[in-house]
Amino acid sequence: MKGRFYFAYKTLNHIILFTLMVFSLSLMFLTFKQEVAVAQDDPESFTWWIVSLQEQNKLEEALVATDEFIHRYNMRWAYSWGYNMKGAIFSQMGEYTKAIYAYQESLRYDDGANEFIMLMNIGDLQHDLGDYTDAISYYEEAIHRLDRNDPRRLWLKMLIEWSGFYLSKGDTVTLKQVYEETNPKLHKIERRLNPFNKGLAYLQASTIAFQLGRFYEAIQLTKTFVNIKNTDSAKLGLAIDLLYLKEEVEANEVFRRIDFRNVSKGSLALWHWLKGDEIQARRNLERYFAEEYSSDVARENAKRIIRKDEILPHDMWKEARKQNWFRELVYPNNTIDYPSENYEKRFEKETQEGIETSTNKNQEKILKDSPTTVFATKYSNVFHKPDCSKMDASEGLIKFDSPQQASEAGYLPCNYCRP
Incomplete structure (x- = not known):
């Protein structure tokens, strides 16, 4: 009898506990829905919610939310902010043509207050594409939009x-000069940045300091950036820097506080490589290209960014570049197994030979085209005159019958040849 009573009592406790758990989860879900609803009713909260989705690498959700934001408020400021945000999201996705169109739309609706931000964003995009001359032109144009004492x-x-x-x-040389000029004034810069750009000056200064070999300064600047942003992506960046500098205890401590669902697989791949786990590095890098980019062009742009970083004095992928699996993933046309000590020189030589051969063949064809014809390269969003020296014909050419046709397709005119 006593045993039956105990069994019934225990069963009743389980039922009550289960009921409480269901009630708690339902309450949490309803609270979350209410918070989202409140955020969407307030424009400022709505924008912060979109930014948080982007920072958590939930890019498709961020795009849907941004479209909803533009549709809901349907005013010039909402269009300007919304298209600028879409440009940032598309850039992160590697969809650079869509990003350029979004930034152009943002400029069209802007009242002039944030024009320099849009120009800077287009400059960032051109930098990622490897069009450094055009990137500099947009940055310089952005400077002209600011007061001399800003x-x-x-x-x-x-x-x-x-x-x-x-x-x-x-x-x-000049990188060091501008860093030394800017570093003491970072707090003044940050005070003038809008809430969405807070911390970015510290991040850029940290990136430069790291490549100049000023590691202590770089880490302190990155920690300041993490304190401002407090995102998992920022924390993982700090953990990677610490690990590269052999500060493994602190790196592991930072890494344990990260929610891996909110970070890029590309960054996780680099973390595992520096930890000496080649299998996890390769697996995450494969997933990075396969899952985080929706088109072949976007994937190629992501690979290009990793390739171009081989010039860095402190290239964290340096040893990986000598591995067959890495070259097959990132350098799809250059998978020959060179001896380690000769790899860098031979790769540079063969790449240059290939560029010269392709360029000569393509330039012969170009010169036969109409005077109004312009060209864009396959993986760039800038169009050029046929004889422009800044056009890398080795990347494959896209022909347009006129500059207007290229602009309508979402391409930007080259600031060097000005077609």
């Missing part, structure tokens, strides 16, 4: 010299 001009100067660093293939 400290944000220094932020743009850092971006100009960062693109110039890639354009010069690793010259750090």
